[in-house]
Amino acid sequence: MILQKLIKLLFYTFVIVSLNFCSNSKVKEEAVKEIESADSLLNISNAKLNHVKISFTSVQKKSINEVIKVNGKIDVPPQNMISISITLGGYLKSTNLLPGVHVKKGEVIAILEDPQYIQLQQDYLIALSKLKTAKLEFDRQAILNQSKAGSDKAFQQAQSDYDILKININALSEKLKLINIVPEKLSVENISKEVKVISPINGFVSKVNVNIGKYVNPSEVLFELINPEDIHLNLKVFEKDLPKLYINQKLNAFTNFEPENKHRCEIILISKDLSIERTADVHCHFLDYDKALLPGMYLSAEIESQSKESYVLPLSAILNYQAKHFVFIKVNSNSFLLKQVTIGSNNKTEVEILNYKDIISKEIVLQGNYDLLMDLKNSSKED
Numbered sequence: 001m002i003l004q005k006l007i008k009l010l011f012y013t014f015v016i017v018s019l020n021f022c023s024n025s026k027v028k029e030e031a032v033k034e035i036e037s038a039d040s041l042l043n044i045s046n047a048k049l050n051h052v053k054i055s056f057t058s059v060q061k062k063s064i065n066e067v068i069k070v071n072g073k074i075d076v077p078p079q080n081m082i083s084i085s086i087t088l089g090g091y092l093k094s095t096n097l098l099p100g101v102h103v104k105k106g107e108v109i110a111i112l113e114d115p116q117y118i119q120l121q122q123d124y125l126i127a128l129s130k131l132k133t134a135k136l137e138f139d140r141q142a143i144l145n146q147s148k149a150g151s152d153k154a155f156q157q158a159q160s161d162y163d164i165l166k167i168n169i170n171a172l173s174e175k176l177k178l179i180n181i182v183p184e185k186l187s188v189e190n191i192s193k194e195v196k197v198i199s200p201i202n203g204f205v206s207k208v209n210v211n212i213g214k215y216v217n218p219s220e221v222l223f224e225l226i227n228p229e230d231i232h233l234n235l236k237v238f239e240k241d242l243p244k245l246y247i248n249q250k251l252n253a254f255t256n257f258e259p260e261n262k263h264r265c266e267i268i269l270i271s272k273d274l275s276i277e278r279t280a281d282v283h284c285h286f287l288d289y290d291k292a293l294l295p296g297m298y299l300s301a302e303i304e305s306q307s308k309e310s311y312v313l314p315l316s317a318i319l320n321y322q323a324k325h326f327v328f329i330k331v332n333s334n335s336f337l338l339k340q341v342t343i344g345s346n347n348k349t350e351v352e353i354l355n356y357k358d359i360i361s362k363e364i365v366l367q368g369n370y371d372l373l374m375d376l377k378n379s380s381k382e383d
Contacts, residue, residue, distance in 0.1 A: 040338040041331070042376045049334070054368035056330060057317055059353060059360050063307040066345030066352075068244060072235035072253075074297045075283075080227040082201055087178040089217045090114035092210050093194065097223055099208060102291075103199040110197040110210075110222060117179060121191045124172040124183060131165045138162040203227040206295065226295060233265055233284040235301055242280055244305040245270055251284065251303040263290060265301070302348075310345065311356035317366045318343065318351060319373055328365035328372050336365065336372055 044052075090112035097109055141158040145151075173183040179195040207224035210216055233253055237245065245267060252262040265284040274280055284301075286293070293299075318341070319326040329337045339359060344352035353359070365372060 040376055042328075042336045042338065042372055042379065044334055044336070044372070044375055046334065048375065052368045052371045054372075055366045056363040057314055057366040058362065058364055059311050059313055059356050061309065061311050062350075064310045064312055064345060064350055064352060065307045065347050066244065066305040067347050068237070068241050068303040068305060070235045070237050070241075070282075070301050070303065072233055072282075072284075072299060072301060074231060074293055074295050074299065075234040076226055076231055076295045080203075080230045081206075082203070082225040082227065083221045084109070084197060084199075084223040084225060085218065085221050086112055086195070086197065086216060087175075087218055088114065088116055088120070088195075089215060090117065090195065091215050092212055092222070094212065095197075095208075095210070095222075097205050097208050099205055100294075102204045103202070103225065105199055105202050107199045108196045109199050111194050112197065112216065113194045115193065117181075117195050118191060118193050120172065120175055120179075121181065121186060124169065124176060124186065125188060125191075127165055127169045127172060131162070131169055134158070134162040134165050197222065199225065201225055201227045202229075204291075228289055228291065231286065231289060231293070231295065232268070233286065233299060233301070235282040235284060236275075236277075236279040237282045239274060239278045239280070242270065245282060245303065249303065251301050253284070253299045253301040255297070255299055259300075263293065263299075264288060304347070305345075308345075310352040311360065312350040313341075313353055313364060314366060315346060315349060315351050317364050317369065319369055321373065326373075327359060328369050329359060330363035330365065338373070338376060 091114060093111045093113045095110035097103070103109055138158045138161075141155040145155040176183045176186065180198050181192075181195065203225045205223055206226045208222075209220070209224075210222050216222060247267055247270065249267045251265050251267070253265050254260070254262050264287045266287055267282060268285045269281075269283040271281040271283075313327070317327055319328070325341050325343050326338050327341055329339050331337050341359065342354040344354050346352065
């Protein structure tokens, strides 16, 4: 009987201890949640204050230029990407091109050779020689026809032969121009098995698709060149920021590995189509293009919007915690209230406070706010 009473007593003691433990855990959990979501008061001793360097600021009304941070990449319009091919197939004899190499307009960038180039030049020179004879015969028949010494049929045949040769020569001349041979400079002495590939632009090489000795068909692209004069930056801007942008607006772009090197740009086009991600393309022109910037390279950009009157705090006064924003308000010399704030635009040094009425005319902790937050969390866990 006594043993049974003892067992019951131990059981009830265990239950009470367990309930107390659960209750204390729940209290601690609620205390932490209170810090994360609601206003919390921190009372701190003078001893601790001596180890925390605290300074204060307050909400100020001033003009603020919002800095819109976006990302994008360098793009080239289709008209500035040149594919180099040869009208007549041939074997690549030589080229010095590599991706990234700069070329000048009119520069020889490759040499091809093939027997058909010789045949085309031969056909042109033979036709040119025949034309001289046909011209003499046509003139002779014209004189005879005028004096009625020759027949009309002979005159018409001479005229037809002469016209056919002129057509043939004009066609061959255009074919020669397609492979960069100047017909007027062609003679028996300078017939060549080689043709030169000439750069049509000032720019740089983006792709090399051939190698020495390879036979290139007319449909194949030997090289791809880029004209950097119209290289632009294509930014992805979210829908909410589009009304803040305008044509000719200036911005700074930079690479992630060299953020201090700013590239000045100007907005030239704002797309009216939104993507699935609710972004629109904003095209920008480089005011001073850096040749180190290559198509496809990713850049970040900072766009300053037009200024507006706002109530602001220094960015360093804002605590970012659990995806929310807080400030510490001074209650008295040893008490500080943690207050959640709603922020708006910022310019990298100051931030707009949308619920400024809750903290206006209050002393806001500027320096030492993260130290206070740590004390508040620790004190909540100890309670």
